[in-house]
Structures are given as structure tokens and as C-alpha cells.
Amino acid sequence: MLSVHGLSAGYGRARVLFGVDLDVADNSVTCVMGRNGVGKSTLLNTITGLITATSGQVTFDGTDITRRPAHARVRAGIGYVPQGHESFAPLTVAENLDVAWEAAGRGPRTLVDGALELFPRLVPLMGRHAGVLSGGQAQQLAIARALVTNPRLLILDEPTEGIQPSIVAEIEEAIATLHARGIAVLLVEQYLDVALRLADTVTVLDAGAVVHSAAREDLSTEQVQSLLAI
């Protein structure tokens, strides 16, 4: 579904990614892991078009999207939940969902109902301003905003970061449900246990390059721990 080949990117003259190769198969969960600062967010931002690749290729469903703007990638079916669960703080939860739904080309209105079914905690908060939500509520809203764009591939950058444990469990369950519904997932996740429960494939980055990639069943927890301690 998603194929990343030889992808390099950075900030000005600072190179961060060095020829990354990565594949996300249809209906699979790929988890990208690595220590702080190795380039995980940069990789996701380059795949989604927020950062321009300096070389390499991003292919989605067989189409080269490397030079396409971010909004075109959303419309092609790539939903993105960036790190930091930011929404439009002065808008209500309902307005935030509507803005995302409209920006993605107004798919079926059932997309909004489906997102709220997945995150029922948002239902009584529809009239609240996003800026007053707790971290967990804001993260659920951020994922819901990506879902109303009708993604076939959902990309999430550390969706459990700084979130209280009960909500972490709900977010894990939501990702597992989306996977069961046939949505492919590309996930950066720092909690090893969450990552290893969800992942079909684990890819480890270090210093902007892939140092290991394997099917989850071929990796023990200890192997992943030692790869992350490089």
C-alpha cells in the first residue's frame, strides 16, 4: 500500500533521513521505533508531505506521491495524526471535526458518526472548545479528525505520549479496532508493550536510517529492547 524507497530529508542543510526504505502492506500495522531524535517524526512528516524529500520516493497504491502537496495525500487516503495532538483551540470539538471533514472533500457524513462511535468520550464534549480538553480527550479528537478524512492508511506519531494510562488503553483499543476494520496503520510508539501488541511489522530507526525491520512474530521483546539501546 505504502512504499518508501531511499527517502532522504532534513531541515535546511541539516540532513536527518538517509535513504529510508519502508513498506506498509494492506491492512497491516507497521510500528516505527527508535530513540529520541533519530528522525521518526521527520520520516512521518516527509511521508505525509509536510516536509519535502530531498531524494527518494514515496508511493501510495502504486502512485508516486513524492511531490504531491500534503492535502492531496490526505485526499488520496492518507490520514495523519501528528505528534502533539493539536486541533484548532478556539473551535469546538464539533467544528474541528467538520473542518477536517470539509477539507478532505466532504465524504459520507457517517464518517463523523463512525469516529464518534470509536471515541464515545467525545460525544458529550461536542460543544466544548478544543483548547480546554484534557490531553487524552485532545488526542482522541486528533485521531477522530484524521478518521473523518476517510483514510485507508492512518499514520500516528506517538499517540500515547503524555496521556494518562486509562486513555492509553482506549487509544490502543481504537487502533486495534481500525486495523480489524481493514485500515492500514503506520505508528510511531514509544511504549514498547503497546507497540508490540499492535504491530505486524517493527522497523527500527537509528540516526536517520533503518537498522532493522522484521515481522513482529520474528522478534522477541528482548531483541527489540536491545535494538532500541543501540
Ligand SMILES: Nc1ncnc2c1ncn2[C@@H]1O[C@H](COP(=O)(O)OP(=O)(O)OP(=O)(O)O)[C@@H](O)[C@H]1O
Ligand atoms: N523543525 C526543525 N528544524 C531543525 N531541526 C529539526 C526540526 N525538527 C526536528 N529537528 C531535528 O531533526 C532530528 C530528528 O528529529 P525528529 O523529531 O524527527 O526525531 P524523533 O525520532 O521523532 O524524536 P522524538 O522521539 O524526540 O520525537 C533531531 O536532531 C531534531 O533536533
